[in-house]
Amino acid sequence: EAQVTQNPRYLITVTGKKLTVTCSQNMNHEYMSWYRQDPGLGLRQIYYSMNVEVTDKGDVPEGYKVSRKEKRNFPLILESPSPNQTSLYFCASSFIQKGTYEQYFGPGTRLTVT
Amino acid sequence: AQTVTQSQPEMSVQEAETVTLSCTYDTSESNYYLFWYKQPPSRQMILVIRQEAYKQQNATENRFSVNFQKAAKSFSLKISDSQLGDTAMYFCAFIATAGGGADGLTFGKGTHLIIQP
Numbered sequence: 001e002a003q004v005t006q007n008p009r010y011l012i013t014v015t016g017k018k019l020t021v022t023c024s025q026n027m028n029h030e031y032m033s034w035y036r037q038d039p040g041l042g043l044r045q046i047y048y049s050m051n052v053e054v055t056d057k058g059d060v061p062e063g064y065k066v067s068r069k070e071k072r073n074f075p076l077i078l079e080s081p082s083p084n085q086t087s088l089y090f091c092a093s094s095f096i097q098k099g100t101y102e103q104y105f106g107p108g109t110r111l112t113v114t
Numbered sequence: 115a116q117t118v119t120q121s122q123p124e125m126s127v128q129e130a131e132t133v134t135l136s137c138t139y140d141t142s143e144s145n146y147y148l149f150w151y152k153q154p155p156s157r158q159m160i161l162v163i164r165q166e167a168y169k170q171q172n173a174t175e176n177r178f179s180v181n182f183q184k185a186a187k188s189f190s191l192k193i194s195d196s197q198l199g200d201t202a203m204y205f206c207a208f209i210a211t212a213g214g215g216a217d218g219l220t221f222g223k224g225t226h227l228i229i230q231p
Contacts (some may be wrong), residue, residue, distance in 0.1 A: 035219075042221040042223040042224050043205065044221070045217075045219065045220075048218045056217070059218075090159060100164075101147045101209050101211060102161055102164050104161075105159035107157070107158055108157050108158070108159075
């Protein structure tokens with residue numbers, strides 16, 4: 001089944017404790033991206049990657065890191081989480097070369113930082 | 115920078131009625147795609163419909179259709195014969211595709227659509 005998976009789905013952590021949210025897709029998509037969703041703000045892009053070893057900042061990159069060592073994986077790293085990073089996070093992927101650009105989303109990760 | 119505006123925070127209609135959700139966008143790009151995504155209470159993001167900017171014909175997917183007015187930068191979604199399962203948040207989204215690449219989706223803030231029985 002074609003899908004984007006994220007782990008964990010729910011996470012409660014404390015300020016300053018490093019964490020990683022994993023994202024994996026099995027559709028051989030070149031493009032992967034992370035978004036955060038906050039009430040009243042819609043979804044905002046954090047980072048994206050056009051292909052392996054190619055990443056770029058989105059609209060709200062502060063406090064986050066990413067890496068793209070393999071085509072299928074795009075982990076999101078919070079080195080020192082803070083309460084303002086409490087949010088719902090989505091990973092997404094899509095083809096670029098095939099020119100469709102429609103992004104397939106993972107199920108979301110609900111992060112709470114206390 | 116692109117912006118996407120959804121002017122209706124919430125709408126409510128009766129089952130079987132037709133409803134139109136509005137979306138306007140602002141961009142200086144000439145190559146782009148527009149999307150409507152549905153987010154039901156499960157929080158899953160589901161693609162409803164896609165429109166390529168270079169296509170004049172409005173996209174249609176079963177009960178869902180769009181009215182794409184490129185000059186006016188308007189991209190509304192029409193849902194015909196609305197069903198209870200259509201109750202969800204609906205997001206309009208834009209992606210510029212210059213040079214064969216893409217940056218990311220820019221989303222509107224969403225419209226909460228409620229279908230009443």
